[in-house]
Structure formats: C-alpha cells, structure tokens
Amino acid sequence: MKLRLAVSTVLGAFLPLAFAPYEQWWLIPVLVAGWIGCWWDLPTRRAWWVGFAFGASAFTAGTYWLYHSIVTIGNAPWALAIFLVFGMVAIMALYFGFSAALSVRIAGGRRASTLIVLPGAFVLFEWMRGWVLSGFPWLTLGYALPETALAGWLPVGGVYLGSFVLVVLGSALRAVFSGGIRRRVGAITLVLVAGLSIALTDRQYARAEPEQVTAALAQLGLDQKLKWDEAQFQSTLQWYGSFVRDHAGADLLLTPEVAIPTVADRVPGYLDQLENLAAAGDSTLLVGILARDPGESPSNVLLQLGDTPRQQYAKRHLVPFGEFFPVPGFIREWMRLQGLPFSDLKRGDASPIPLQVGGLPIATSICYEDAYASEQLTFFPEARFIVNVTNDAWFGDTIAPHQHLQIARARSAESQRWQFRAANTGITAIIDGRGQVVAAAPSFEPAILTGQISTVSGHTPYTRFGNVLALMIALVSISIGMNVSRRSSR
Numbered sequence: 001m002k003l004r005l006a007v008s009t010v011l012g013a014f015l016p017l018a019f020a021p022y023e024q025w026w027l028i029p030v031l032v033a034g035w036i037g038c039w040w041d042l043p044t045r046r047a048w049w050v051g052f053a054f055g056a057s058a059f060t061a062g063t064y065w066l067y068h069s070i071v072t073i074g075n076a077p078w079a080l081a082i083f084l085v086f087g088m089v090a091i092m093a094l095y096f097g098f099s100a101a102l103s104v105r106i107a108g109g110r111r112a113s114t115l116i117v118l119p120g121a122f123v124l125f126e127w128m129r130g131w132v133l134s135g136f137p138w139l140t141l142g143y144a145l146p147e148t149a150l151a152g153w154l155p156v157g158g159v160y161l162g163s164f165v166l167v168v169l170g171s172a173l174r175a176v177f178s179g180g181i182r183r184r185v186g187a188i189t190l191v192l193v194a195g196l197s198i199a200l201t202d203r204q205y206a207r208a209e210p211e212q213v214t215a216a217l218a219q220l221g222l223d224q225k226l227k228w229d230e231a232q233f234q235s236t237l238q239w240y241g242s243f244v245r246d247h248a249g250a251d252l253l254l255t256p257e258v259a260i261p262t263v264a265d266r267v268p269g270y271l272d273q274l275e276n277l278a279a280a281g282d283s284t285l286l287v288g289i290l291a292r293d294p295g296e297s298p299s300n301v302l303l304q305l306g307d308t309p310r311q312q313y314a315k316r317h318l319v320p321f322g323e324f325f326p327v328p329g330f331i332r333e334w335m336r337l338q339g340l341p342f343s344d345l346k347r348g349d350a351s352p353i354p355l356q357v358g359g360l361p362i363a364t365s366i367c368y369e370d371a372y373a374s375e376q377l378t379f380f381p382e383a384r385f386i387v388n389v390t391n392d393a394w395f396g397d398t399i400a401p402h403q404h405l406q407i408a409r410a411r412s413a414e415s416q417r418w419q420f421r422a423a424n425t426g427i428t429a430i431i432d433g434r435g436q437v438v439a440a441a442p443s444f445e446p447a448i449l450t451g452q453i454s455t456v457s458g459h460t461p462y463t464r465f466g467n468v469l470a471l472m473i474a475l476v477s478i479s480i481g482m483n484v485s486r487r488s489s490r
C-alpha cells in the first residue's frame with residue numbers, strides 16, 4: 001500500500017506538465033493509465049487514499065503560486081498562507097479520491113468495469129469541483145487541449161468532454177497493457193478516439209460574419225505592490241489617458257481589470273475626459289475600475305465609454321478571500337485588526353445586458369470568471385467575440401498566468417469566437433476562434449498590443465447545450481460499467 005501511495009504521488013506531481021507553459025498534453029493519458037494501475041484492484045477505502053494522493057500531489061505542484069499571491073503580494077502571514085494553500089489542495093484532492101473510490105465501488109472489483117466507469121466518474125467529480133464551494137476549476141484536464149489533436153472536442157462538449165476523452169484514452173492505455181480481451185478492446189478504443197478526433201478537426205459550427213474589429217489592448221506592466229500606491233496614482237491616470245488619446249480610432253480600446261485603481265465616483269472628471277477622447281475617434285473604450293451605487297459596496301466592473309451610451313458589466317463570480325470573505329463576523333473583526341482585507345465586493349447581475357463594440361454584442365468576463373464556461377453561455381449566440389480583462393499580477397512570474405491564458409484559449413475554442421484579452425502585467429493576447437494565440441505582448445513591461453479580428457455569430461454545440469452533453473456521456477459511461485459488472489457477477 002505504501003508503494004502504491006508513493007507511485008500515485010509521483011505520478012500526480014507530473015500532471016501540471018500537461019498544461020501551459022509546458023503543454024505536454026499527451027502526459028495526461030499516460031499518467032491516468034499509471035494512476036489506475038495503483039488502485040483498480042484495491043478495496044474502496046484504500047482506492048480513495050491512493051486517488052487522493054494523486055490529486056494532492058498534482059495540486060501542490062500545479063497551484064503553488066497561491067502561496068506567492070497570498071504572502072508575496074497579499075502580505076498575509078505565512079502560517080495563514082500555508083493553511084489556506086494546503087486546505088485548498090486537500091479539498092481539490094478529495095475529488096480525485098472520490099472518483100477512484102466510486103469507480104472501484106461500482107465496478108465491484110472487476111477491472112474491466114473500472115476502466116469503463118472511471119471516465120464518467122472522473123468527469124462528474126471534476127464538474128462538481130467547478131462549482132461546489134464557489135468552485136475551483138483550475139487544472140481541469142480539458143484545458144490542456146487547445147492547439148492539440150483533440151481540440152475538435154471542445155466546441156462539441158466543452159472542456160469536460162475533453163476531460164472525458166483524455167480519461168478514456170488513459171483507461172484504454174491501461175487496458176492495452178493489462179493483456180487478455182482488455183488489450184483488444186483498449187486498442188479498438190484508441191483507434192476510435194483517434195478517428196473521431198480527426199473527423200472533428202477544424203469543423204466550423206458558428207457562422208462567420210463580414211465585420212472586422214480593430215483594437216488596441218493596454219498593458220501597463222505595473223507590479224501589484226505598486227498598483228494601489230498613492231504615489232503611483234497620477235502617473236497611472238496619465239498613462240491610460242495617453243493610451244486612449246494615441247489609439248482613439250480603433251474600434252475597441254481595452255484596459256485590464258481595475259486598470260484605474262479607485263472607485264469611479266472619485267474620478268468623474270477623468271472618466272469624462274477618457275470618454276470624450278474615445279468618442280472623438282469613434283472608439284468604444286472598456287475600462288476596468290470599481291463602481292458603486294450610493295450606500296453600497298463597490299463592484300469590480302468593466303465600464304463602457306466612448307461612442308455609445310455608458311454601460312457597465314460587473315463581475316459576477318467573485319474570488320473567495322480576495323473579493324468576498326465567507327467567514328463569520330468575529331473572524332472579519334480579527335482580519336480588520338490585523339490590517340487584512342475584510343469587506344466584500346458586490347456581485348454583478350446573474351444575467352447582464354451584453355456590452356457592445358460598434359453595435360456588436362460581446363461576451364465579457366473579468367479575471368478568473370473565464371474559468372467558468374457555463375456562466376458565459378448567456379451571451380451566446382449573439383456575441384460576436386469575447387473580451388476578457390484580468391490582473392494576473394497577483395501571480396507574479398509563475399506558471400499561473402500561462403495557465404490562465406490557456407483557460408481563455410479554451411473559451412475561444414468552445415465558442416469558436418476570437419478574443420481580445422488585456423492583463424495588467426500579462427499575458428495580453430489576441431486569440432483566434434480555434435484557441436490559438438495570434439499575437440501577445442511581452443509580460444511585465446508596458447505595452448500596447450494592436451490587431452484585428454473576425455466576428456462570428458451563431459451556436460456551436462457547446463454554446464447551445466453547455467455541459468449537458470458531457471454530463472450525459474459521463475452518466476452513460478457509469479451505467480455501462482454497472483451493467484458490465486452485473487453481468488460478470490452472474
């Protein structure tokens with residue numbers, strides 16, 4: 001048992017290599033195949049522990065940047081950071097343990113049934129991981145697929161269908177190396193997945209439109225520790241003022257999340273100035289800032305200024321312990337005394353009115369909202385392209401900004417929409433409808449990225465049905481495994 005735990009832990013540590021910036025997606029089926037071999041013949045409880053070990057190792061290696069965000073940037077006590085990071089890792093590892101345990105339980109100890117059940121069980125728990133306790137969908141397996149041979153599955157069923165396919169490949173590999181009839185079934189499965197993947201490659205579901213959109217994306221490149229420094233405030237305003245003045249004339253002028261580090265009602269004259277500059281060039285300016293109604297907490301918004309009436313999109317999915325604090329009042333009082341943030345931002349409307357650029361509706365997300373694909377489905381099929389603004393300066397020079405960009409690429413691949421993405425320190429990028437980065441600004445320095453995109457309308461299967469298809473396939477997988485197990489027991 002100790003050896004199995006050790007092997008599962010080592011395998012899990014390699015999982016982050018499948019994602020950006022390394023992008024060795026082929027590791028996922030290989031690691032899954034090895035992981036299955038560690039627990040598929042164990043009792044349910046032991047299988048849970050071995051599955052848990054894999055997940056704990058994967059999230060320790062893949063989300064170490066949380067410590068950087070909390071301590072280096074957030075100035076929180078290191079003990080609190082360790083508690084939060086390892087608490088998050090433990091919670092995320094639970095889902096891996098449950099997927100292994102449920103597969104063994106349903107299969108009744110029969111290895112062939114386990115291989116059939118696991119893809120469905122894994123995807124169900126991965127989907128739950130994306131929304132339970134606010135959700136944390138980082139390292140969802142399907143996010144490894146943009147710009148790969150399996151990318152054609154994303155517009156069909158989203159990242160969860162991508163995860164299902166990857167785990168099927170892992171199960172098939174396990175079967176190939178286990179001998180007997182399982183070897184033949186595994187080989188056939190690999191061939192079928194390869195054939196379907198080829199058939200889905202470059203299939204276009206959404207409809208290309210004639211409009212082209214030009215844009216200038218701003219990246220100030222300011223370190224997070226300096227962003228809210230009062231001594232830096234006026235130079236920040238001047239920099240963005242120059243950006244709007246110099247690039248007015250583009251259809252879209254885009255700043256990062258909370259590019260103006262204050263509340264909108266404190267700088268009304270400055271916002272009027274930006275609006276006049278953008279309107280003079282027939283441009284739409286989307287500026288990140290905080291905004292509030294009288295007597296209410298501020299919201300994290302993207303404010304639309306320029307050649308159209310003012311409108312705003314307010315962030316709907318807030319970051320726990322960053323933008324809202326799910327703690328009792330006495331803990332809030334302790335946080336206040338310690339000088340830590342303790343007040344909540346206000347959530348945006350669940351069904352927002354889409355922002356528009358040159359009369360074209362767009363799909364908007366702020367920061368890690370783009371990790372929750374189903375929340376953006378409300379914008380489709382009308383949205384012609386995607387806009388994401390973020391402040392990945394919290395992550396520093398770690399793997400997190402690359403992981404976040406990969407998530408954004410998956411959103412474009414699912415909807416077959418081009419995307420403009422502006423980040424405070426990077427990675428500012430233009431992404432095409434296949435999820436490929438066509439242009440990017442250098443990170444950690446001031447930059448203006450300009451470019452032009454094509455517009456698209458209509459549905460892909462994923463924007464029409466959301467996660468329903470992936471979840472239905474997962475349930476079918478579990479049902480087939482149950483039936484195989486029952487027949488084998490007769």
